[in-house]
Each structure stands twice: as C-alpha cells, then as structure tokens.
Amino acid sequence: MEYKLYIEEYFSQKQVYAVFxxxxxxxxxxxxxxxGLKFMREENIPNLLCDIxxxxxxxxxxxxxxxxxxxxxxGFKHTDHAAIVYTHNENQHIHADNVAFNKGLNIxxxxxxxxxxxxWLLQFEK
Numbered sequence: 001m002e003y004k005l006y007i008e009e010y011f012s013q014k015q016v017y018a019v020f021x022x023x024x025x026x027x028x029x030x031x032x033x034x035x036g037l038k039f040m041r042e043e044n045i046p047n048l049l050c051d052i053x054x055x056x057x058x059x060x061x062x063x064x065x066x067x068x069x070x071x072x073x074x075g076f077k078h079t080d081h082a083a084i085v086y087t088h089n090e091n092q093h094i095h096a097d098n099v100a101f102n103k104g105l106n107i108x109x110x111x112x113x114x115x116x117x118x119x120w121l122l123q124f125e126k
Contacts, residue, residue: 001020001021001022001023001024001025001028001032001055002020002021002022003018003019003020003021003032003035004018004019005017005018005035005036005039006018006019007043007045008049010118010121010122011122012125013047013121013122013124013125014043014045014047015045015047015048015049015118015121016036016039016040016043016045016047016048016049017049017051018032018036018039018048018049018050018051019051019054020032020050020051020052020054020055021054021055022054022055022056023055023056023058024052024055024056024057024058024059025058025059026058026059026063029057029059029063029067030067030074032050033067033071033074033076034074036048036050037074037075037076037080040080041075046077046079046080046081046124047080047081047082047083047121047124048080048081048082048083049082049083049085049114049117049118049121050082050083050084050085051085051114052084052085052086052087053085053086053087053112053114054087055088056088056089057088057089057092060092061091061092061095064092064093064095064096064099065095065096065099067096068096068099068100068103068105068107069099069103071105071107076105076107078104078105078106080106081106081107081121081124082106082107082108083107083108083109083110083117083118083120083121084096084107084108084109084110084117085109085110085111085112085113085114085117086109086110086111086112087111087112090111093109093111094109096109097109106124108120
C-alpha cells in the first residue's frame with residue numbers, strides 16, 4: 001500500500017487530501033488512520049478527504065464495522081470530519097457508512113464521487 005498526503009483548498013476550506021494505492025489490510029488501514037490524524041492535528045485541519053478509489057480493502061466487513069466502532073481510540077474526535085471516496089468493496093463501505101451514521105460520527109462514504117465528498121466537507125466550516 002502506498003499513500004500521499006496533501007493539503008488542498010476547496011473554496012475557502014482547507015482539507016487534508018489522502019490518496020491510497022494498492023491493497024489495504026488491517027495493519028495498513030490502522031497506519032493510515034494514525035498518520036492521517038497526526039497530519040490533521042499538525043496542520044490544524046479537521047477535514048479529511050480520503051481517496052481509496054485505486055485501492056482494494058483486504059479485511060472483512062466485520063473489520064470495517066469494528067474500526068468505525070473503535071475510531072475514537074485512534075484519536076478521531078467528534079469535531080473531525082472524514083469523507084471516504086471508494087470504487088471497490090461497495091458492501092463494506094455502505095455498511096461502514098451506516099455504522100458511522102448510527103454512532104453520530106462525521107464520517108461519510110462516497111462511491112466514485114470526489115466532488116460530492118468535497119462538497120459534503122464544506123458544511124463543516126472551521
């Protein structure tokens with residue numbers, strides 16, 4: 001798994017833009033979360049746009065469920081916002097989106113629609 005982190009400005013809002021390539025297993029997923037949140041804190045930007053369209057998830061649906069349930073253990077706060085744009089593993093991402101909604105977390109999944117994800121993050125002006 002490879003990744004790149006950028007800061008982008010979308011209209012007047014700064015967003016951390018993270019792009020991932022390759023296969024994502026549980027270990028690399030956890031690394032992504034730690035590195036992404038650390039970068040968000042260092043830059044004082046609560047908005048993350050996570051582009052995994054070029055990546056495949058290798059962990060189970062239960063793994064997707066559990067990480068949303070435990071995301072606060074990694075330092076994800078209720079003031080953080082994450083938009084995840086995906087292509088593959090649709091059932092897992094739909095499930096994770098529902099878990100995040102039920103937990104009241106500002107995490108939302110978008111199938112192939114990066115512009116819609118960026119627009120969704122705009123509602124969370126700093």
